[in-house]
Amino acid sequence: MGFILVQFLTGLASASSLFLVAAGLTVIFGVTRVVNFAHGSLYMLGAYLGWTILSALPRDPAWFALGVVLTGAGVAAIGMTIETTLLRRIYKAPELLQLLATFGVVLIVQDVVLKVWGPDDLTLPRPRWMRAFVTIADQRVPVYDLLTIAIGPLMLLGLWLLFTRTRWGTLVRAATQDREMVAALGVDQRRLFTAVFALGAGLAGIGGALALPDGSANGQMDLTVITDAFVVVVVGGLGSLPGAFLASLTIALLQAFGIVLFPKITLVLVFIVMAVVLVLRPNGLLGRPLAAARGDANTPALVRAAVPALRWLGAAVLLLAALAPLFAGPFALSVLTEMAIAMLFAASLHAMMGPGGMVSFGHAAWFGLGAYGAAFAVKGLALSMPAALIIAPAGAALAALLFGGFVVRLSGVYLAMLTLAFAQIVWAIMFQAVSVTGGDNGILGVWPAAWATDPRTYYWLTLAICTAGVLLLRRILYAPFGYALRAARDSETRAAAIGLNAAWLRLAALVMAGAAAGLAGGLTAFAKGSVFPGYVSIGRSVDALLMVLLGGVQSMAGPVAGALVYTGLFDILLMVTDLWRLVLGLSIVALVLIFPQGIAGTVHRLWLRGREA
Amino acid sequence: MTVLAVAGLVKSFGGVQAVNGVSFSVAAGEMLALIGPNGAGKSTCFNMLNGQIKPDSGRIALNGRNIAGLSPNRVWRLGVGRTFQIAATFASMTVRENVQVALLAHRRHIWRFWRPAAAWFVPEADALLTQVGMRDQAERAASVLAYGDLKRLELAIALANAPRLLLMDEPTAGMAPAERTALMQLTRSLASRQGLAVLFTEHDMDVVFGVATRIVVLNRGELIAEGDGPTIRADPRVRAVYLGSGVTSGGHRC
Numbered sequence: 001m002g003f004i005l006v007q008f009l010t011g012l013a014s015a016s017s018l019f020l021v022a023a024g025l026t027v028i029f030g031v032t033r034v035v036n037f038a039h040g041s042l043y044m045l046g047a048y049l050g051w052t053i054l055s056a057l058p059r060d061p062a063w064f065a066l067g068v069v070l071t072g073a074g075v076a077a078i079g080m081t082i083e084t085t086l087l088r089r090i091y092k093a094p095e096l097l098q099l100l101a102t103f104g105v106v107l108i109v110q111d112v113v114l115k116v117w118g119p120d121d122l123t124l125p126r127p128r129w130m131r132a133f134v135t136i137a138d139q140r141v142p143v144y145d146l147l148t149i150a151i152g153p154l155m156l157l158g159l160w161l162l163f164t165r166t167r168w169g170t171l172v173r174a175a176t177q178d179r180e181m182v183a184a185l186g187v188d189q190r191r192l193f194t195a196v197f198a199l200g201a202g203l204a205g206i207g208g209a210l211a212l213p214d215g216s217a218n219g220q221m222d223l224t225v226i227t228d229a230f231v232v233v234v235v236g237g238l239g240s241l242p243g244a245f246l247a248s249l250t251i252a253l254l255q256a257f258g259i260v261l262f263p264k265i266t267l268v269l270v271f272i273v274m275a276v277v278l279v280l281r282p283n284g285l286l287g288r289p290l291a292a293a294r295g296d297a298n299t300p301a302l303v304r305a306a307v308p309a310l311r312w313l314g315a316a317v318l319l320l321a322a323l324a325p326l327f328a329g330p331f332a333l334s335v336l337t338e339m340a341i342a343m344l345f346a347a348s349l350h351a352m353m354g355p356g357g358m359v360s361f362g363h364a365a366w367f368g369l370g371a372y373g374a375a376f377a378v379k380g381l382a383l384s385m386p387a388a389l390i391i392a393p394a395g396a397a398l399a400a401l402l403f404g405g406f407v408v409r410l411s412g413v414y415l416a417m418l419t420l421a422f423a424q425i426v427w428a429i430m431f432q433a434v435s436v437t438g439g440d441n442g443i444l445g446v447w448p449a450a451w452a453t454d455p456r457t458y459y460w461l462t463l464a465i466c467t468a469g470v471l472l473l474r475r476i477l478y479a480p481f482g483y484a485l486r487a488a489r490d491s492e493t494r495a496a497a498i499g500l501n502a503a504w505l506r507l508a509a510l511v512m513a514g515a516a517a518g519l520a521g522g523l524t525a526f527a528k529g530s531v532f533p534g535y536v537s538i539g540r541s542v543d544a545l546l547m548v549l550l551g552g553v554q555s556m557a558g559p560v561a562g563a564l565v566y567t568g569l570f571d572i573l574l575m576v577t578d579l580w581r582l583v584l585g586l587s588i589v590a591l592v593l594i595f596p597q598g599i600a601g602t603v604h605r606l607w608l609r610g611r612e613a
Numbered sequence: 614m615t616v617l618a619v620a621g622l623v624k625s626f627g628g629v630q631a632v633n634g635v636s637f638s639v640a641a642g643e644m645l646a647l648i649g650p651n652g653a654g655k656s657t658c659f660n661m662l663n664g665q666i667k668p669d670s671g672r673i674a675l676n677g678r679n680i681a682g683l684s685p686n687r688v689w690r691l692g693v694g695r696t697f698q699i700a701a702t703f704a705s706m707t708v709r710e711n712v713q714v715a716l717l718a719h720r721r722h723i724w725r726f727w728r729p730a731a732a733w734f735v736p737e738a739d740a741l742l743t744q745v746g747m748r749d750q751a752e753r754a755a756s757v758l759a760y761g762d763l764k765r766l767e768l769a770i771a772l773a774n775a776p777r778l779l780l781m782d783e784p785t786a787g788m789a790p791a792e793r794t795a796l797m798q799l800t801r802s803l804a805s806r807q808g809l810a811v812l813f814t815e816h817d818m819d820v821v822f823g824v825a826t827r828i829v830v831l832n833r834g835e836l837i838a839e840g841d842g843p844t845i846r847a848d849p850r851v852r853a854v855y856l857g858s859g860v861t862s863g864g865h866r867c
Contacts, residue, residue: 300705302754476726480714483730484723487703487714494701498718498770499689505723554705 011256016152019248020207022232024200030176030239038105040226046208047217059127072206079201100549107585237287268428271421325456342563346547348516350559356509357489362423368536370518385449396518442532616810622671649831664688694771709751715773761792781813
């Protein structure tokens with residue numbers, strides 16, 4: 001009995017801190033419609049800034065409270081800076097570009113934190129009052145936990161009062177429903193957006209500071225927290241505060257008890273919950289279907305086959321790539337192999353995201369399934385490399401087919417989050433099924449066939465397969481199927497009226513993208529000689545997203561350009577500086593501000609300048 | 614020759630009788646206007662014909678075959694074209710490609726993965742574009758068209774499955790007055806030339822009386838008058854609904 005109580009209270013305490021982050025995220029999304037990936041970074045800044053402030057203050061509860069509030073204000077100010085210098089300039093840009101910009105901020109903040117606070121985890125010495133216990137039903141419950149538990153509902157109450165009882169809150173709610181209308185009524189949107197972003201950032205900052213006594217400030221917390229916060233926001237329903245609160249409670253309690261009842265699946269429990277909720281309620285627990293923001297930023301651009309000059313450029317690059325082994329060293333060759341694979345991986349995500357209109361936050365799932373599929377084929381079934389390279393895409397495609405039925409019913413961020421959930425479930429299987437997958441140690445010794453052991457031969461093979469794969473995807477996207485897919489994305493109403501079945505088309509696109517990504521994964525397994533759970537990590541999915549977004553989704557040359565630039569930039573940066581995240585993040589932000597249509601999109605537009613699209 | 618025959622169509626939402634026992638028919642080459650004040654049941658009627666809403670009871674016969682309750686997809690396949698109140702076209706494609714996709718869907722060529730879509734049905738697409746006067750804009754992006762041209766493109770898409778019946782929901786909403794008449798005259802000439810039956814809803818009375826062969830007036834879910842322009846103009850019940858004699862409320866002036 002007492003044990004259940006303790007788990008229950010622990011769950012409530014973590015629900016509170018989850019809610020603080022998720023509340024900010026959901027409010028920001030509701031009003032600005034920006035999917036703020038940097039929200040976890042604001043939380044991390046809250047933890048570090050809080051550490052600095054609280055370490056300098058006396059250890060009394062009152063000073064602690066003041067320190068937390070100061071931290072919140074500090075992070076709110078940082079949020080305000082991010083909003084006014086970056087986001088404000090791109091509210092009219094396509095949604096995906098805003099997502100890319102916030103990724104840039106994540107990278108920048110990671111290096112800034114590393115530079116300012118160093119690589120070590122920072123913990124706060126706990127003064128006596130913080131270590132105090134009260135005894136409830138014979139169990140010692142930390143006072144600090146009780147405090148945290150109280151903060152969640154209090155914050156919900158405070159926000160509820162703010163949003164329902166003040167003029168400002170009414171405006172925010174109005175903007176959540178229809179921001180153009182609010183602007184038309186003479187409300188300064190810019191100030192409203194900045195204020196909302198600052199509020200959300202402040203909440204994240206407070207959350208970060210409050211988490212210090214029970215944990216530490218560390219460099220990994222941003223991605224962990226953003227994933228949890230996204231899950232909460234999506235489960236609760238985008239833009240819904242009570243939904244976020246309900247979801248925080250559900251998820252934190254499930255985690256608290258799940259860790260005891262099913263220790264094996266704790267890593268994925270939240271994602272399983274999210275997947276179930278999204279399958280049953282496609283708009284989250286308390287969410288309503290979102291009214292699409294008006295404006296023509298998201299009007300898809302005309303897709304045309306590449307102009308001859310671009311084709312010649314592509315052919316020249318391909319020729320150069322084919323000749324590269326004659327003069328490239330072993331390191332350059334391995335980078336080139338990676339680039340060729342990245343190209344196919346990015347093109348596969350593009351097929352899904354661009355013409356398919358399905359943004360995926362978990363594209364690494366197919367990549368990882370392909371890699372593990374190839375590894376099982378050679379290590380477990382003792383098959384040859386060519387057979388493994390057939391099993392890799394086939395296995396990924398089969399998984400995509402099974403999973404796709406759930407995905408194609410959703411749209412937008414909900415769809416993206418369900419793909420993330422699936423990727424995390426795959427990751428957890430690879431990580432925890434140690435007897436089959438080797439767990440964290442992965443599967444080693446996945447070497448190419450004897451005839452392909454020479455890195456040059458393997459590179460040529462990879463280049464040939466990946467180029468063929470990309471060209472095949474391109475061919476399909478320009479064929480009637482690709483047009484029908486794009487038609488269903490452009491106008492679902494019209495597509496249905498001419499007899500197109502959007503769900504089947506999307507499912508086919510997902511299977512196709514899964515197969516291509518699986519092939520990329522299989523090729524990677526042999527290139528590296530091993531497979532690890534890292535192949536299915538969020539980081540890998542983010543890589544693919546960055547490549548596609550950098551290149552631009554509108555154009556089919558985009559993902560290829562994005563993959564080459566991203567992989568190249570990444571490897572060069574890694575060699576010349578240890579601040580590669582900062583440089584990469586700043587480059588991304590700069591690219592977003594300079595090329596709001598992605599690299600390929602912008603080149604295309606410059607090409608068309610003076611002519612009509 | 615009767616293309617569409619609707620008999621005793623009924624639909625209620627909760628306790629509200631949206632459409633109550635409506636019957637009418639449209640013949641080939643005829644333009645039938647469905648009018649009535651807001652809330653009269655026009656859209657409900659329309660959406661039942663198209664398959665978006667299932668009727669509670671009643672019969673919708675297309676060339677003698679009952680299509681009541683079929684999905685929009687099936688209805689389209691049986692030869693019913695449709696345009697929307699807010700033009701729905703494919704923005705990432707050119708004008709010609711928009712029509713090509715509709716043709717590909719009509720001929721069931723969607724699940725093809727090799728030959729480029731742009732190479733399919735070019736003469737057929739251009740013929741349709743010529744019919745609506747959009748041939749010279751075939752290479753332009755649909756997203757940059759003027760609204761009137763977009764409506765004409767939508768008409769070409771709706772004609773791609775060689776329909777026997779064309780449903781047009783508020784076809785001239787959002788257009789300039791001069792464009793309105795032009796679009797509807799175009800539709801009328803297509804209808805009479807190809808023996809196409811056209812059913813449309815419309816708020817602009819100039820358009821209605823200018824192009825409709827016959828007019829059906831709905832009020833509160835019931836058919837209150839049917840006939841040609843002069844008959845409808847003279848009908849006391851229609852006048853009461855539209856001009857608000859005090860006997861009927863809820864009508865509005867156009």
